[in-house]
Amino acid sequence: MSSFQDPSDETSLANRFRDSGIQVTPQRLMIAGTLFQSGKHISAEELYLLVREKNPRIGLATIYRTLHILKEKGLVEEHRFNDEFSRYEVKNSTHHDHLICIECGTVVEFGQPVIEHLQDLAAEEKNFTIVSHKLEIYGICKDCRDRKASRKR
Numbered sequence: 399m400s401s402f403q404d405p406s407d408e409t410s411l412a413n414r415f416r417d418s419g420i421q422v423t424p425q426r427l428m429i430a431g432t433l434f435q436s437g438k439h440i441s442a443e444e445l446y447l448l449v450r451e452k453n454p455r456i457g458l459a460t461i462y463r464t465l466h467i468l469k470e471k472g473l474v475e476e477h478r479f480n481d482e483f484s485r486y487e488v489k490n491s492t493h494h495d496h497l498i499c500i501e502c503g504t505v506v507e508f509g510q511p512v513i514e515h516l517q518d519l520a521a522e523e524k525n526f527t528i529v530s531h532k533l534e535i536y537g538i539c540k541d542c543r544d545r546k547a548s549r550k551r
Contacts, residue, residue: 406469407425414542415430417423418472418473418516419471420467420468420471420473423451429445429449429456429464429465430464430468432448432449433468434488436448439485439496440485440486440487441483441486442461442482442484442486443458444467445486446458447475450545465486472489474486474487475487475488475489477496477505479496479505480498480500481503481504485505492509493509494508495507495508495513495533496535497537497539498534498536498537499538499539499542501533501542504541
């Protein structure tokens with residue numbers, strides 16, 4: 399991800415806001431820039447902690463309001479995985495699905511053309527028009543499996 403410390407990147411983000419009908423404010427630019435830079439699925443609370451390092455005057459309520467606006471305008475997606483937190487990611491033009499570790503919460507994005515094709519076939523077979531879909535696969539990541547194995551030794 400690019401750095402929004404660079405004025406041209408902030409300008410680019412401000413233009414995206416204007417194109418989406420979002421009022422440009424320094425706080426919103428900082429929040430969105432931090433989210434976009436994180437490159438991961440991040441909770442509002444995690445985002446708040448990162449933003450606070452840059453500007454301690456931005457409150458959690460401002461984070462939630464900004465995330466709501468960004469989601470409403472289609473710039474970010476909200477996910478609820480197998481925990482109590484909503485997580486946010488920058489909306490991507492390419493579809494992807496998620497592998498979620500039930501031990502540590504790691505989220506890994508993946509794209510699999512075979513799965514996409516099978517979903518299309520299933521919909522066609524049932525005369526169904528797909529509008530959207532999401533696939534979340536829950537399991538245990540390699541790091542957590544390795545940690546468990548080393549504790550057993």
